[in-house]
Amino acid sequence: MPQVLTIKVKVSHRSYDIKIGNNILADFPHQLNEIVQGRQIIIVSNSIVYGYYGQQVKEGLIAQGFDVLVYLVPDGEEYKTWQEAENILTILLEAGFNRDAVIAALGGGVIGDLAGFAASIYQRGIDLVQLPTTLLAQVDSSVGGKVAVNHPLGKNMIGAFHQPLGVWTDLKALNTLPEREWIAGLAEVVKYGAIWDEEFFAYLEENVQHIKNRDLDVVREIIGRSCQIKAEIVGQDEKEQGIRAMLNFGHTIGHALEKVTEYKIYRHGEAVAIGMVYAAKIAVYIEMCSVQIVEKLEILLRKLGLPVEMPDVSMDLILESLYLDKKVRKKELVFVLPRKIGQVEIIRGITPQTIKDCLDRPRNI
Ligand SMILES: NC(=O)c1ccc[n+]([C@@H]2O[C@H](COP(=O)([O-])OP(=O)(O)OC[C@H]3O[C@@H](n4cnc5c(N)ncnc54)[C@H](O)[C@@H]3O)[C@@H](O)[C@H]2O)c1
Ligand SMILES: [Zn+2]
Incomplete structure (x- = not known):
């Protein structure tokens, strides 16, 4: 297996590379130097991630002749805000950053989303590079x-x-990366197998122990394959007008569960794991797939250390939250449901009663 995997993502009128490798951050500064003209760059990160990896990136960029600023966001989802985006924009303006400037997001999904958003609006959009450091952000x-x-x-x-x-x-x-973050990210990896690639799902089943040990070759394989699948889907439907919605498998119920538990109980991936199992249960209920699909999902997720049971939350709150989701069009719930492992379909018109019947243990909080 090559030491560095390169995956091309084709988007409107251009493509870009995802480079996956051990210590690839050491190669990043000179590789960036080869593809950008501008000299101004800001690293957006948080103190935890920057403490581990920031200095190496900063020094590498300086050695390549970049003018480097650093902005550290406090750690946590509660800082993925307009205010923090504005702070970044203010720093860029104060430093006189122009349209050739680059924003580098060094961190998990919170940093990537926030820094990326700032890049999308600063002077109508400047270049963004992603340096993801959590499994969720990487896949x-x-x-x-x-x-x-x-x-x-x-x-x-x-x-x-x-x-x-x-x-x-x-x-x-x-x-x-803390164990819980690692495991939460694995839910999205399982999702890729479940929606797109039966063989990859089987690979995950066969390599549970290597995955848990974070064996480098297996880690490279699962991240590479996950990125390939996402790249393939995004390449066909960049703006989520069609098949990109498949990536929401497990997310309809997952999001509702996160919301009802006020984002305090579950990491996103954990809620998605439960959401995938219950989406599969709904699919069985409407006779779209066999019960073995639920079992396969449950077994793999459980072995990886993810939750698969609906907790003791009010079903009415879950339903209410489902209907407030931004993906509900004209009050009609849209679910991504499995036909088999490796194949999902976008299904409309699942009734609240069906959902209630499928969410096993309808008890109140
Ligand atoms: N844009 C998208 O397509 C997309 C997709 C999925 C999720 N998201 C967003 O991603 C966010 C969640 O991302 P996340 O799960 O990466 O959470 P996160 O960014 O909060 O990171 C999780 C924790 O890990 C720490 N961390 C990060 N890298 C580390 C490392 N290498 N070593 C030690 N600690 C490290 C962080 O400081 C943080 O405490 C959410 O805001 C979600 O909405 C966006
Ligand atoms: Zn997700």
């Missing part, structure tokens, strides 16, 4: 160009499509 949020900040009235409600110039995915960064 999902750094790829595909969705950038956003949260609004008090809803997550990711203020955003744009802004494709990066490139993505440098450093497998070494995962060494410092």
